[in-house]
Amino acid sequence: xxxxxxxxxxxxxxxxxIGVSSIEELxxxxxxxxxxxxxxxxxxxxSEMEVASMLGTMADRxxxxxxVCLLGGGIxxxxxxSIVGHLLSRSEFSTAYTPYQPEISxxxxxxxxxxxxxxxxxxxxEIANASMYDGATALAExxxxxxxxxxxxxxxxxxxxxxxxxxxxxxxxxxxxIEIHEIPYKEDGTVELTSLPExxxxxxxxxxxAFGVIESLAGLKDRMGEALLIVSxxxxxxxxxxxxxxxxxxxxxxxxxxxxxxxxxGGPLLGLFATRREYLRQMPGRVSGRTVDADGNTGYAMAAQxxxxxxxRQRATSNxxxxxxxxxxxxxxxxxxxxxxxxxxxxELNLQKAHYLAxxxxxxxxxxxxxxxxxxxEFVLNIPGDAAxxxxxxxxxxxAVEAPDDLRAVGFxxxxxxxxxxxxxxxxxxxxxxxxxxxx
Amino acid sequence: MSxxxxxxxxxxxxxxxxxxxxxxxxxxxxxxxxxxxTQLLRLPDLSEPQVARHYTAxxxxxxxxxxxxxxxxxxxxxxNPKLNEDVASLPGFAGLHPRSDVLRSQGALQLLFELTGxxxxxxxxxDVSLQPVAGAHGEMSGMFLFKKYFExxxxxxxxxxxxxxxxxxxxxxxxxxxxxxxxEIPSDQVGxxxxxxxxxxxxxxxxxxxxxVPNTLGIFEANILQVTKMIxxxxxxxxFDGANLNxxxxxxxxxDMGADxxxxxxxxxxxxxxxxGGPGAGPIAVSDLLADYLPVPRILQENGVYGLDWDNPDxxxxxxxxxxxFLVAVRAFAYILQLGDEGLRTVSExxxxxxxxxxxxxxxxxPLPYDGLCKHEFVxxxxxxxxxxxxxxxxxxxxxxxxxxxxxxxxxxxxxALMIExxxxxxKETLDQFAEILETIAVExxxxxxxxxxxxxxxxxxxxxxxxxxxxxxLTYPFDEKAE
Numbered sequence: 043x044x045x046x047x048x049x050x051x052x053x054x055x056x057x058x059x060i061g062v063s064s065i066e067e068l069x070x071x072x073x074x075x076x077x078x079x080x081x082x083x084x085x086x087x088x089s090e091m092e093v094a095s096m097l098g099t100m101a102d103r104x105x106x107x108x109x110v111c112l113l114g115g116g117i118x119x120x121x122x123x124s125i126v127g128h129l130l131s132r133s134e135f136s137t138a139y140t141p142y143q144p145e146i147s148x149x150x151x152x153x154x155x156x157x158x159x160x161x162x163x164x165x166x167x168e169i170a171n172a173s174m175y176d177g178a179t180a181l182a183e184x185x186x187x188x189x190x191x192x193x194x195x196x197x198x199x200x201x202x203x204x205x206x207x208x209x210x211x212x213x214x215x216x217x218x219x220i221e222i223h224e225i226p227y228k229e230d231g232t233v234e235l236t237s238l239p240e241x242x243x244x245x246x247x248x249x250x251x252a253f254g255v256i257e258s259l260a261g262l263k264d265r266m267g268e269a270l271l272i273v274s275x276x277x278x279x280x281x282x283x284x285x286x287x288x289x290x291x292x293x294x295x296x297x298x299x300x301x302x303x304x305x306x307x308g309g310p311l312l313g314l315f316a317t318r319r320e321y322l323r324q325m326p327g328r329v330s331g332r333t334v335d336a337d338g339n340t341g342y343a344m345a346a347q348x349x350x351x352x353x354x355r356q357r358a359t360s361n362x363x364x365x366x367x368x369x370x371x372x373x374x375x376x377x378x379x380x381x382x383x384x385x386x387x388x389x390e391l392n393l394q395k396a397h398y399l400a401x402x403x404x405x406x407x408x409x410x411x412x413x414x415x416x417x418x419x420e421f422v423l424n425i426p427g428d429a430a431x432x433x434x435x436x437x438x439x440x441x442a443v444e445a446p447d448d449l450r451a452v453g454f455x456x457x458x459x460x461x462x463x464x465x466x467x468x469x470x471x472x473x474x475x476x477x478x479x480x481x482x
Numbered sequence: 483m484s485x486x487x488x489x490x491x492x493x494x495x496x497x498x499x500x501x502x503x504x505x506x507x508x509x510x511x512x513x514x515x516x517x518x519x520t521q522l523l524r525l526p527d528l529s530e531p532q533v534a535r536h537y538t539a540x541x542x543x544x545x546x547x548x549x550x551x552x553x554x555x556x557x558x559x560x561x562n563p564k565l566n567e568d569v570a571s572l573p574g575f576a577g578l579h580p581r582s583d584v585l586r587s588q589g590a591l592q593l594l595f596e597l598t599g600x601x602x603x604x605x606x607x608x609d610v611s612l613q614p615v616a617g618a619h620g621e622m623s624g625m626f627l628f629k630k631y632f633e634x635x636x637x638x639x640x641x642x643x644x645x646x647x648x649x650x651x652x653x654x655x656x657x658x659x660x661x662x663x664x665x666e667i668p669s670d671q672v673g674x675x676x677x678x679x680x681x682x683x684x685x686x687x688x689x690x691x692x693x694x695v696p697n698t699l700g701i702f703e704a705n706i707l708q709v710t711k712m713i714x715x716x717x718x719x720x721x722f723d724g725a726n727l728n729x730x731x732x733x734x735x736x737x738d739m740g741a742d743x744x745x746x747x748x749x750x751x752x753x754x755x756x757x758x759g760g761p762g763a764g765p766i767a768v769s770d771l772l773a774d775y776l777p778v779p780r781i782l783q784e785n786g787v788y789g790l791d792w793d794n795p796d797x798x799x800x801x802x803x804x805x806x807x808f809l810v811a812v813r814a815f816a817y818i819l820q821l822g823d824e825g826l827r828t829v830s831e832x833x834x835x836x837x838x839x840x841x842x843x844x845x846x847x848x849p850l851p852y853d854g855l856c857k858h859e860f861v862x863x864x865x866x867x868x869x870x871x872x873x874x875x876x877x878x879x880x881x882x883x884x885x886x887x888x889x890x891x892x893x894x895x896x897x898x899a900l901m902i903e904x905x906x907x908x909x910k911e912t913l914d915q916f917a918e919i920l921e922t923i924a925v926e927x928x929x930x931x932x933x934x935x936x937x938x939x940x941x942x943x944x945x946x947x948x949x950x951x952x953x954x955x956x957l958t959y960p961f962d963e964k965a966e
Contacts, residue, residue: 056835069733136567304809309803346955365616366760378486390502
């Protein structure tokens, strides 16, 4: 097998030097009943060429990727600049382990430090970690952290949270026995915060929310007493939108997929996590810090490790170890590539095109925006007639749109949620408007 | 090395995105002016060659498996086949949205379904969830399953998890996340679980045990069947940390050993790269007792059509946004398909052969506290090599010789531990060179200890002051420093 360099001669010599006569003998410590019970998979060995072809055939069966993508709900079809993949594929980055030996991991550690800086710049927060698994676990860990700090046993969570975030949050809150108080929404699609319980560890706000509506955070922090403000945001919108840190957010989390990651059927993703400096000791996850070497030169090493599981064990702030380092590197290269100007440009392309589509569709009889609130690149429409029928027609016409079930789960019988990124062209959007206009 | 923020800004990357092709509206007409960003945004505006040079320079300050020997114990730093990367970047996989219509995602669902089956059979257990995305995430999900199981049985008083003193640090942290307290079980003189201590710890408050097989000393628990039987008899469950699966692939199955949950580290055993700290994947295999509680969604197949089942009221719920780290699963699937049964067995045979060969040679120079047959890894001690020399010195000196140091100071049961895992993808020649280097370092330690204290000298930076990073942490680029 070509991944194994030892020859039969090597193996013979090695066995002799160990003082055993066969490889079998090296497994004599495994109870014989276990070895006798062993069942193979019935799987032949295959050549690289055959496997490449098999996987190619499977990939081709996903014909959804041939369609014009208007799917969203937290994961978006953004353009990934060519340079990201090329730099990411350098095996010095991709085949390294966690940077336990900083002297030969300066590439990873410097990039982590840059990533943390980018996250703080985008969100206007003081500190950030080196990544979480995804936006959902980042939010769940934010809630656990707020609970460690405030210990009220209850958090308030909007009904307008993405369904995948809510599912994961429900699991973590069940396991840690934190109660969830649901925040309803107003007619314009923003949160209705008038009747909150007094004692809360945190209030979670998602902006833009699951309806695509941008929440106004102004003045919110002053009205919430002791509870921490956790904001789950969309990082690609932050070139245009006021960042959560400007409104006094205590913890900011996000799904970072839009920053240079492929959609990849939902994984790997990238959790962003930022907070106030005063909460450093309570923050989960790795952090890279600037330090000096024996000659006084600048270098980077993992910092604040006493929070972490390999030192603190059951008293760690989190169990997270392997995270999303390479995805964080992708986001770092993406942001370094597009810069402030690029981030504003891509944000504006998303905003303008989404509004162009919304204007075009709502000009058709029977279609209207479900909410009057401001949106960024995603919106919900009330539609005339059966959502399933309209969905099927769009799919037939070559568009990938969300199945009606997902929206039904949050209470919309006849609705359509559409996301528009910089990748969509006017021609595609016009065609979509035309198809919808023709359905009767 | 300077950061990207110190690069001199150019006119940026204009021309990356096309001009707006729809009629432009004023941003302030589309967004409430109060929501429009007024805060500083200090991203550098650079040309593409500047970005390429910076990150290529950073990559050269890293050490990956392709750079050289990487015997990091418990991490299984094997070679990562290049095919893995090609198949994971196929547009039909990489460009697939997780909310795509299931009928138009059949290839992806088929892959998830088939990989689920293969991992289930490798583990010899009842079912598998691919959702957890890291080893520790699998542990946590497993602990959630334990909690659900005892809730369903009305045995919520079972609040303790037993852990051998050799356990990975993630084990106790994961148990704590599910609300369990941890009781440590000592090892005996040969490095295995002390059965008497285990017996004494068992009572009706015990939810179960978390074991690593073989354990972190590289030793296969001779009494594994007895240990799991004792736990089951006492009404508890057995969690198996699968970090060390590489040593018994194709030889034995955790299900036959009595595991109720077993997690895979696809980024270790199944060769998907580690990425400098992820993304990984930590699928969990479970016994019949726990199959009903697995995370949703489940991948289904009916008459050749694949689907997603979200509806299971008994489930612990979801632990990740969608279906886990799909593109990592693609890589692992390609690896298993290439290897087949014969290849999987060859992996463990060579991994164990390499480890025993190195152990046999190095124990003549370095103390080996637990001497005997090892599996895929073994633990030496750097103690007593020479006065004033620590394992950290030895590790840093290895860097000067161009090899990645082993895992150090773990497991905690060995003083000045050096935990060495060569993996199957290294040649005898590499192992011989490594042994020579460690032997040379032992001589240097006595004759010229400064070489060790001052190591590394042959690295991008000298030894770093990690206490300063802890005391006065600078965690973001200080933009204002230049102005001062």
